[in-house]
Amino acid sequence: EGSxxxxxxxxxxxxxxxxxxxxxxLHVPSGVIVAVKKIAIDDERRRKQMVLELRALHGLKGTxxxxxxxxxxxxxxxxxxxxxxxxxxxxxxxxDTYVEPATNSLGLVLEFMNGGSLNDHRRRxxxxxxxLLSRVAFCVLSALAYIHSRRExxxxxxxxxxxxxxxxxxxxxxxxxxRHLDEESSLASTFTGTIAYMAPERIAGLGxxxxxxxxxxxxxxxxxxxxxxxxxxxxxxxxxAHAIQNQPLPKLNPDGFSHDFRHFVDRCxxxxxxxxxxxxxxxxxPFARAGRRVGLAPVLARLAxxxxxxxxxxxxAALHDAxxxxxx
Ligand code: ATP
Ligand code: MG
Numbered sequence: 001e002g003s004x005x006x007x008x009x010x011x012x013x014x015x016x017x018x019x020x021x022x023x024x025x026l027h028v029p030s031g032v033i034v035a036v037k038k039i040a041i042d043d044e045r046r047r048k049q050m051v052l053e054l055r056a057l058h059g060l061k062g063t064x065x066x067x068x069x070x071x072x073x074x075x076x077x078x079x080x081x082x083x084x085x086x087x088x089x090x091x092x093x094x095x096d097t098y099v100e101p102a103t104n105s106l107g108l109v110l111e112f113m114n115g116g117s118l119n120d121h122r123r124r125x126x127x128x129x130x131x132l133l134s135r136v137a138f139c140v141l142s143a144l145a146y147i148h149s150r151r152e153x154x155x156x157x158x159x160x161x162x163x164x165x166x167x168x169x170x171x172x173x174x175x176x177x178x179r180h181l182d183e184e185s186s187l188a189s190t191f192t193g194t195i196a197y198m199a200p201e202r203i204a205g206l207g208x209x210x211x212x213x214x215x216x217x218x219x220x221x222x223x224x225x226x227x228x229x230x231x232x233x234x235x236x237x238x239x240x241a242h243a244i245q246n247q248p249l250p251k252l253n254p255d256g257f258s259h260d261f262r263h264f265v266d267r268c269x270x271x272x273x274x275x276x277x278x279x280x281x282x283x284x285x286p287f288a289r290a291g292r293r294v295g296l297a298p299v300l301a302r303l304a305x306x307x308x309x310x311x312x313x314x315x316x317a318a319l320h321d322a323x324x325x326x327x328x
Contacts, residue, residue, distance in 0.1 A: 004098045005107065008036065015117070017160065018194070019177070020105065024112060034095065037108040039177070047106060051097050054108070057152075057176040058094035059087060090143035092163055092173040113171065115164030122159055122224050130261055131290075133221055136162055137264065137282075138291030139170035140217050144279040147175060148210045157216035158197040159224050195240050196231040197223075201273050203241045211273035214282070218268025222250055225257060245271075260287040 011024040011033075020038040027034050041047045087093065093111035100107055118136065121128055140162060147154050154175055161174045195203065199215035202208040223229040230250040234240045249269050252262045264287035270276050282288055 004096055004109065005100070008034070008107075008109070010036070015120075015160075025109075027109075033112045035110045035112040037110060037177070038100065038103075038105045039108065040103065040105040042104050044104075047099065047104070050106060051099075054094065054097055054176055088143055088146040089169075090139045090171050091146065091175050092171045094176075108177065110173070111171075113163035113165050113169070113173070115166045115169075117160045117173075118162040118164065118220070118224050119159035121164075122227060128224050130225075130258060133225060133261065134287050134291035135168075136170050136224075136291070137217070137221060137285075137288045140172055140220075141279045141283050141288055143172040143175075144210075144213050144217070145283060148213070148279055152176075153208075153210065154213050154216075156194065156197075157213050157220060158194065159220050162220065195237065195244075196229045198244065199273065200245045200271050203244055208273070210278065211276040214268050214276045214279065215273075218265050219250075221261075222252060222265050222269070225252060225261070258287075260285075260290070264288065 007028050008025040009028055011026060014022045014024050014035060016022070020040055022035055022037045025034050025036045026032075041050060092113060095109040095111070097106055097108045099105075118128075140157065144154060144157075154172065156174050156177070157172065161172060163171050163173050165171075197216045197219050199208060199212040202212050219229065219231075223232075231240050231243050234243055249266075249271065252265055254262065264282070264285050267277055267282065267285065277285075
């Protein structure tokens with residue numbers, strides 16, 4: 001148990017959310033750069049339950065890191081799921097989890113995505129290409145089709161949970177991370193703006209199901225395209241909730257965006273959940289179909305900031321040093 005933690009060398013902080021912080025780390029035996037998400041859970045029983053659930057949900061990918069040690073390095077830091085029975089290439093890989101004794105927190109060891117989140121790009125103010133968004137639509141729908149086929153929901157689709165790789169990968173993160181935090185930390189999500197991506201039926205406290213994830217995808221695409229979430233201008237929880245339920249539906253401006261993109265977003269953003277198409281149906285929409293083939297590496301390489309590039313160089317140097325000092 002303790003060994004996974006001891007095998008990790010923490011590097012820099014990647015970001016912070018409501019639940020805790022995410023750190024970049026080097027898994028020394030394999031030479032793989034990973035992301036470690038720390039979630040504070042004081043109750044020991046709940047912590048153990050979450051470990052079991054996360055392992056069941058994602059399959060035992062901890063073995064993937066171990067296998068890496070035997071099969072040599074893949075310095076790209078990305079994983080392939082060719083023969084893996086559990087998983088989707090559109091879901092951020094989950095390797096394993098460990099308990100941090102000093103802080104009573106869980107460390108979730110995740111695949112490191114070197115292109116940051118869709119939200120990082122939105123905040124940086126780089127105009128986001130429609131080709132990137134159609135790629136995001138295709139990849140997130142593929143992830144949702146997989147998750148929904150397992151009779152699960154994602155529950156937290158939003159731009160900060162769409163992670164990019166500089167080789168053009170787009171994956172959804174935080175699958176299964178919020179199942180327990182969901183109800184109890186609803187207060188926390190109030191302050192992070194998570195509810196600004198929530199479907200009206202969920203906010204109303206009615207039952208919700210797969211279509212709630214589709215709504216969140218629609219808002220995420222719209223918010224990334226126009227640079228802000230239309231509901232985020234309201235500061236108070238109840239104002240956001242009221243706006244989502246009662247204001248006219250947000251729309252993309254016909255001047256700035258293609259017909260296919262606007263039509264796609266309109267299909268996702270229907271107040272009546274039953275009217276929203278399923279992930280599988282939306283994969284046949286022309287906007288999503290266009291994202292199937294887009295080669296994104298050049299687009300993303302341009303999006304990467306100079307700071308990102310120099311951080312990447314530092315990391316590669318750290319990786320090199322670690323290999324020299326830990327020949328395995
Ligand atoms: P919330 O806590 O409401 O879910 P969030 O998604 O922003 O918000 P985290 O999931 O803790 O919070 O992630 C914080 C940031 O860390 C993300 O915005 C992203 O930039 C970065 N990040 C998270 N996971 C990874 C990863 N696997 N690889 C690279 N960066 C990551
Ligand atoms: Mg997240």
